[in-house]
Amino acid sequence: MELILTSLLFLALVTTAVAIALVRRLFAVVMLAGVFSLLSAMLFVLMDAVDVAFTEAAVGAGISSVLMLGTIALTARSEKRPTHYSLVPLSIVILTGLVLIYGTLDMPNFGDPMSPVQTHVGPDYIQRTPTDIDVPNIVTAVLASYRGFDTLGEVTVVFTAGLGVVLLISGLGRRIRRSRREDKAPSKGAKN
Amino acid sequence: MDHHLILRVVTQILVAPILLYGLYVQFHGDFGPGGGFQAGVIFAVGFILYGIVFGLRRLRSKFPDHVIHKLVALGVLIYAGTGVVNMALGGNFLDYNVLSPDPVQGQHWGIIAVELGVGVTVFGVMMAIYYAFAGRPPSLDDKDW
Amino acid sequence: MEFNFDLPFILGHLNYWLFVILMLTGLYIVVARGNLLKKIVGLNIFQVAVFMLYISMGKVAGGTAPILTGTAGEAYSNPLPHVLILTAIVVGIATTSLGLALIVRINETYGTIEEDEILEMDQQKGQSELDAINKAAAATDAQGAASKK
Numbered sequence: 001m002e003l004i005l006t007s008l009l010f011l012a013l014v015t016t017a018v019a020i021a022l023v024r025r026l027f028a029v030v031m032l033a034g035v036f037s038l039l040s041a042m043l044f045v046l047m048d049a050v051d052v053a054f055t056e057a058a059v060g061a062g063i064s065s066v067l068m069l070g071t072i073a074l075t076a077r078s079e080k081r082p083t084h085y086s087l088v089p090l091s092i093v094i095l096t097g098l099v100l101i102y103g104t105l106d107m108p109n110f111g112d113p114m115s116p117v118q119t120h121v122g123p124d125y126i127q128r129t130p131t132d133i134d135v136p137n138i139v140t141a142v143l144a145s146y147r148g149f150d151t152l153g154e155v156t157v158v159f160t161a162g163l164g165v166v167l168l169i170s171g172l173g174r175r176i177r178r179s180r181r182e183d184k185a186p187s188k189g190a191k192n
Numbered sequence: 193m194d195h196h197l198i199l200r201v202v203t204q205i206l207v208a209p210i211l212l213y214g215l216y217v218q219f220h221g222d223f224g225p226g227g228g229f230q231a232g233v234i235f236a237v238g239f240i241l242y243g244i245v246f247g248l249r250r251l252r253s254k255f256p257d258h259v260i261h262k263l264v265a266l267g268v269l270i271y272a273g274t275g276v277v278n279m280a281l282g283g284n285f286l287d288y289n290v291l292s293p294d295p296v297q298g299q300h301w302g303i304i305a306v307e308l309g310v311g312v313t314v315f316g317v318m319m320a321i322y323y324a325f326a327g328r329p330p331s332l333d334d335k336d337w
Numbered sequence: 338m339e340f341n342f343d344l345p346f347i348l349g350h351l352n353y354w355l356f357v358i359l360m361l362t363g364l365y366i367v368v369a370r371g372n373l374l375k376k377i378v379g380l381n382i383f384q385v386a387v388f389m390l391y392i393s394m395g396k397v398a399g400g401t402a403p404i405l406t407g408t409a410g411e412a413y414s415n416p417l418p419h420v421l422i423l424t425a426i427v428v429g430i431a432t433t434s435l436g437l438a439l440i441v442r443i444n445e446t447y448g449t450i451e452e453d454e455i456l457e458m459d460q461q462k463g464q465s466e467l468d469a470i471n472k473a474a475a476a477t478d479a480q481g482a483a484s485k486k
Contacts, residue, residue: 080371113397137226143420154427158313
């Protein structure tokens with residue numbers, strides 16, 4: 001049953017991704033990207049990652065669509081027709097795919113409880129959380145306590161990216177420069 | 193968006209539950225799925241919905257840019273500050289056992305503080321990014337869509 | 338290396354291959370499409386496929402989501418990949434928005450978000466600058482020759 005659901009979701013995901021590659025209206029591209037995010041959130045639920053699914057649904061289908069629509073409003077509505085077709089990208093992509101698939105042949109079976117991933121720190125966290133931290137959601141315990149340092153780094157990355165966007169397009173830099181110029185020449189600044 | 197009456201009415205009804213849900217996700221993250229990252233995004237979505245329907249200017253007058261920019265930094269400070277408090281109390285950086293006489297209770301306090309820091313920063317960053325994109329003069333007219 | 342391609346092997350690896358296909362669709366959009374916004378969407382697809390690969394490694398057959406139920410002997414999926422990917426998604430949207438901000442700035446400077454046109458403009462600009470430099474060099478050469486006379 002789970003296999004059927006997973007395969008169906010995959011079919012939908014791949015169809016959406018191919019449609020994104022083919023459609024030239026950017027509005028449709030953004031909407032399809034939102035659909036893609038929701039479908040992948042469903043797949044995450046099937047793979048027991050409820051927290052991840054939650055985040056993907058909120059971020060991918062919510063904020064990301066809004067930002068991309070904002071970008072379209074500031075730039076262009078549709079993609080221009082490509083001037084030339086080349087087989088080079090396609091062949092590179094297929095070659096990469098073959099190499100990657102060759103790499104997966106070594107991997108343990110899907111859901112194997114004895115795979116290396118399941119026999120190191122993972123079970124340790126599951127065993128120790130009830131006595132060490134005593135919160136039911138192990139993901140929160142690992143995120144905020146066991147790997148708190150890691151999360152501090154991630155928060156700093158989010159902070160830095162936000163700072164970058166604000167400096168790039170919010171006009172803050174221009175305002176600061178203008179106020180500096182007004183400081184230098186106070187008589188001219190009276191015009192504003 | 194002045195002519196979309198249904199959107200305006202529905203938004204007025206929806207904004208408060210969305211914000212409430214964001215708070216629920218923030219503080220219930222220890223027990224069910226959720227936490228600071230999701231809560232920050234959901235909380236921002238509530239305000240962004242308001243901004244889209246009622247106009248950026250109205251949102252900005254309630255929530256000016258400089259407040260948002262301070263929130264972005266405040267979250268990181270709450271997070272790192274929790275670690276520094278732990279060090280002041282004699283523990284390691286981000287080792288919450290010392291926050292309370294009972295180590296398990298200390299872990300609970302630490303997780304709540306840290307998740308709050310994450311939520312505030314994510315909320316601030318999402319709002320700042322939305323302001324930055326929506327505040328630019330658009331090159332497309334409404335009818336071009 | 339020896340692999341026996343029987344049914345359990347194929348069923349156990351099918352999802353990895355599907356992820357690879359999804360990842361390649363994203364990669365194809367990034368390398369073959371000229372529109373910068375579409376490239377960002379392609380990168381997102383690529384990113385989600387990588388996330389799925391990570392999450393699928395943490396899945397335990399017969400396990401449940403890693404939220405303690407209180408029942409003894411319950412099997413849980415590995416929470417560690419979930420933590421890594423959860424933060425990666427939020428960092429992903431922050432970096433995506435940085436990319437979108439760069440696109441907005443590129444559009445303001447070049448008036449287009451098509452890669453071909455931007456490259457063409459850059460080449461033309463580079464060519465005209467080169468011409469100007471050559472002209473200036475020729476002028477100084479001529480001056481030098483005149484002063485020698």
